[in-house]
Amino acid sequence: MSSSSSFILFLVSLLSLQLIAASFGQLQVDYYNHSCPNVESIIRAAVERKFQQTIVTAPATLRLFFHDCFVRGCDASVILAKRNGAAEKVNPIDLSLAGDGFDTVLKAKAAVEEVPGCRNKVSCADILALATRDVITLTGGPSYTVELGRLDGRISTKASVRRRIPHANFKLPKLEAMFASHGLSLTDLVALSGAHTIGFSHCSQFSRRIYRFRSRNSIDPTLDLGYAQQLRNWCPTNVDPRIVVSLDPTTPWIFDNQYFKNLRQGKGLLTSDQTLFTDRRSRKLVNLFASNSTAFEQAFVTAMTKLGRIGVKTGNQGEIRQDCTRVN
Structure with missing residues (x-):
């Protein structure tokens, strides 16, 4: 590789890291302290109820979070559904995502929306991030603080998944x-x-x-x-x-x-x-x-x-969806 090519690759890598750093600058552990102070306990209770119904909740939610973040960033775009069948979740590599992962987020979102002060305040992307932490803990894994403040993406396309999710045969x-x-x-x-x-x-x-x-x-x-x-x-x-x-x-x-x-x-x-x-x-x-x-x-x-900092949406790049399966 020539020195000029190496320098270009270095600049591209540096720019990518700068964009990543800028994207998660808005995230804060106490993001909902004033708008929905009990959000974590609300979501945890909903996740525990779902987990008691089926243990598949745990790996399904964890895998959903990974697939979401690696495609368009952590913006819950993987949960969006489209009438023309062209959303991320219908890409062949996403068809194996267990429905219990999606259901976990939808149930937790419904629980949050039932609290008057929390309505339209908490993003589906943040709910997925918190639910993922909770299923890890429920199966005996570590508990940890989750940075919050993600907005939900408005774009979800089948084509966007291509070459962005690791395959089982990768070395x-x-x-x-x-x-x-x-x-x-x-x-x-x-x-x-x-x-x-x-x-x-x-x-x-x-x-x-x-x-x-x-x-x-x-x-x-x-x-x-x-x-x-x-x-x-x-x-x-x-x-x-x-x-x-x-x-x-x-x-x-x-x-x-x-x-x-x-x-x-x-x-x-x-x-x-x-x-x-x-x-x-x-x-x-x-x-x-x-x-x-x-x-x-x-x-x-x-x-x-x-992982949770990848592609975080800010400003007019996203929204807080009222329904996690469709844009507002």
Whole structure:
């Protein structure tokens, strides 16, 4: 690469970081102290009710937040619906988002709107950010303060999702480049991947690792053979596409550091999981988080805070939607 090209890349990266910094400048932990002082307890109660109905609430909400922030920024655009069927949520990669994540936000929004002083005061984007923190805590993960003050976006297009969400077959270089474009470091990438300590994935997302790895009927050598056979039993070649498998085969519904211990045993379900251990650059972080749950939780909270700052809407860039599924 020429020196001029390197300088241009440096300027582009610097500009991106400056834009990120400017976008979250309006966020404050006490943003609703005067307009809706009990907003966190209102949302927490609604999320707890939803969680008691189905534990799927937790991974569904967490994944929804990630998908929202990585496409147009954290602006709840992923929740918007359009009559012409061209919204973000109908993109093929978003079709697997569980409905319970959307329902969590809608129920929490309804609870907030029932409080007279809070009506039309709290954005759907902030509700999603708070609900995400709450489901993490409900499954045993860390509690943390959430910066607030996001506005809701008015744009949601199917095409905007293209190349903005990591795929299950990505190796570390692609993942690292995608996260870096949002100002997220390698440590942030590995820590956020730890969210796969809860939740599930469809068989289609990893079938090539257990049936057609390079040649027919071969298994990805980075997979533990016993685990691979279990996956074959759960996901036969003629499996119903709606069948899902837990991302963490050991403690699938508990937010802990078991995910990283699994990677060290060759039990990362997706290619994008196992690559964190097979690649030497990220392996040391996997080993750290596997052996030190406090280090993982601290890194995760830092990464979630940075994630929540991506693409924050300000001024006339957004609004506070009365209905999270449509613009005002």
